[in-house]
Amino acid sequence: MSQGLITAGIDIGSTTSKAVLWMDDHLGPCVIGPSTTNPRGTAHECYERVLALAGISAAEVGYIVGTGYGRTKVTFANENVSEISAHGRGAQKLLPSARTIIDIGGQDTKVILLDGRGQIVEYVMNDKCAAGTGRFLDFIARTLGIEVDKLPALHMDGEYRPVRLSSMCSVFIESEVINLINDEVPLPSVVQGLHQSVAVRVAALVKRVGLTEDLVVTGGVAKNAGIIDALERSLGIKMKALAEFADPQVVGGLGAAVIAREIYLKRGNKSTDPV
Numbered sequence: 001m002s003q004g005l006i007t008a009g010i011d012i013g014s015t016t017s018k019a020v021l022w023m024d025d026h027l028g029p030c031v032i033g034p035s036t037t038n039p040r041g042t043a044h045e046c047y048e049r050v051l052a053l054a055g056i057s058a059a060e061v062g063y064i065v066g067t068g069y070g071r072t073k074v075t076f077a078n079e080n081v082s083e084i085s086a087h088g089r090g091a092q093k094l095l096p097s098a099r100t101i102i103d104i105g106g107q108d109t110k111v112i113l114l115d116g117r118g119q120i121v122e123y124v125m126n127d128k129c130a131a132g133t134g135r136f137l138d139f140i141a142r143t144l145g146i147e148v149d150k151l152p153a154l155h156m157d158g159e160y161r162p163v164r165l166s167s168m169c170s171v172f173i174e175s176e177v178i179n180l181i182n183d184e185v186p187l188p189s190v191v192q193g194l195h196q197s198v199a200v201r202v203a204a205l206v207k208r209v210g211l212t213e214d215l216v217v218t219g220g221v222a223k224n225a226g227i228i229d230a231l232e233r234s235l236g237i238k239m240k241a242l243a244e245f246a247d248p249q250v251v252g253g254l255g256a257a258v259i260a261r262e263i264y265l266k267r268g269n270k271s272t273d274p275v
């Protein structure tokens, strides 16, 4: 039943949980919610919500793949895959020319290198240091008394004059930011400096695998146009915008749903029992 086949990807991240339907080889509805201390329950809730959005029942879904930090908690999934596989597959499905994928999520940053057939050649990950992740940006935005989704507009407000933040650690960066605000440094310059400090860290990670174009950014932080701008300046190249095709935050879930379709078809439509 490849025609009309519906598969699902459930991505339980450190910060947000996503459910994505892949319907007849096209992107269907997606749901994004906060991750909680009950990942099993959150996975169920996101799945129920996405089914309701599509107006279908669970019986109509052929195969389910879980991914993300909490993927083993997606107990109703048929199987699970790593975030590396899911983001690689998702980005390549949306943009077949993608070779380097930068995924900036809540708690870590990954750089994935694909070959021309979409196979993973190499990847590197920063999950040891908070500075350079979405949580860090959330934390500093709170210190500035603004929502994280207001950072891009501040970044784009006026000329590009980023302050230089010299600290390596997120807690010290916060102190530096507070001092700059007290010294009445314009907020756009502080935000540009913040984005530049993230971009420099991410660019160092990119250099470890070597940059091959086309380059795309996935994960929730890819919604921050200020980060994209700072990354383009640090790397000296233009990004391909995935946002034209889908919300970059759901690319991992989307990749899991695409992998679910591929597994289902490869196995001759035989579904396995949920794990």
Ligand code: ADP
Binding pocket: 012, 013, 014, 015, 016, 017, 035, 068, 104, 105, 106, 107, 108, 133, 134, 135, 137, 138, 148, 149, 150, 218, 219, 220, 221, 222, 223, 224, 249
């Ligand atoms: P994970 O998969 O690790 O849970 P996500 O890929 O969902 O993480 O990314 C979460 C991060 O995305 C948040 O910490 C936040 O910094 C960032 N984010 C989400 N939405 C926006 C937005 N509209 N504008 C700017 N940043 C955003």
